[in-house]
Ligand SMILES: Nc1ncnc2c1ncn2[C@@H]1O[C@H](COP(=O)(O)OP(=O)(O)OP(=O)(O)O)[C@@H](O)[C@H]1O
């Protein structure tokens with residue numbers, strides 16, 4: 001059984017201008033010890049997926065349909081009280097821009113101690129201190145720096161502290177929303193390496209979210225590609241990179257510097273992502289798709305599997 005199964009998740013946001021069709025029938029699963037990535041342009045719905053799993057969506061969000069099964073139990077049916085037992089202990093999250101979320105007037109170690117005491121009643125203060133010291137070592141921070149304030153840390157150290165906080169209550173799944181976006185490339189690499197090691201050592205499941213396909217390619221066993229609220233492709237990372245099924249994935253890969261191999265001219269995808277108040281009929285990508293035909297304009301494509309474990313939501317995959 002998968003650790004997490006998101007099944008046909010559809011989410012709208014209600015606004016004065018109308019409904020934002022933020023997610024439409026998004027489905028994927030995540031196994032124990034696996035790293036899965038979600039990649040896509042700004043506004044395609046990545047954070048909405050994460051917040052739906054945490055049940056921390058904005059008050060104007062409406063989950064129209066779907067299931068979010070954690071070990072077979074539907075989180076969408078859980079009340080706030082039950083969700084408090086899930087958050088941090090089962091599923092924790094490194095929020096987008098979390099690096100700036102450390103409180104500047106409290107020592108970094110104390111903030112993590114507080115988080116542990118707030119979420120796990122079984123710890124005494126002394127035990128929590130000891131746990132934080134272990135967590136520091138786990139994420140590659142010197143435990144002697146526990147008494148420092150956030151401004152005494154570099155950006156990379158702050159992000160490590162945030163990751164330590166996410167690991168504090170030994171969750172099975174960590175969701176990391178743009179965990180390295182604010183960091184320079186060298187530090188990005190270090191943090192990704194560290195997360196990989198944690199994934200292996202702790203048999204942790206990771207859901208990575210990034211607009212940067214090179215990050216997802218390096219960090220993830222499998223990856224999903226999102227476009228305008230739909231998951232348009234899902235498969236093993238190597239397969240998706242080497243033999244993408246969906247025209248959007250191909251466009252995305254062409255618009256990125258080659259991960260390996262010879263340098264080639266970058267070709268951005270012409271056009272703009274749609275506004276999600278009135279997404280296009282049929283396939284949401286059809287107005288930008290070089291291969292679009294009549295059926296793409298009129299009917300939403302089903303999810304098709306061309307090879308084992310490699311899916312695309314496309315009428316003409318790999319055409
Ligand atoms: N509370 C809200 N009310 C209305 N619209 C929202 C709300 N939150 C998000 N949206 C819209 O929903 C869509 C998906 O947003 P989301 O934040 O999930 O995208 P994202 O892929 O995480 O983007 P980014 O890469 O910029 O973080 C966007 O069009 C966004 O403007």
Ligand SMILES: [Mg+2]
Nearest residue numbers: 046047048096
């Ligand atoms: Mg986001």
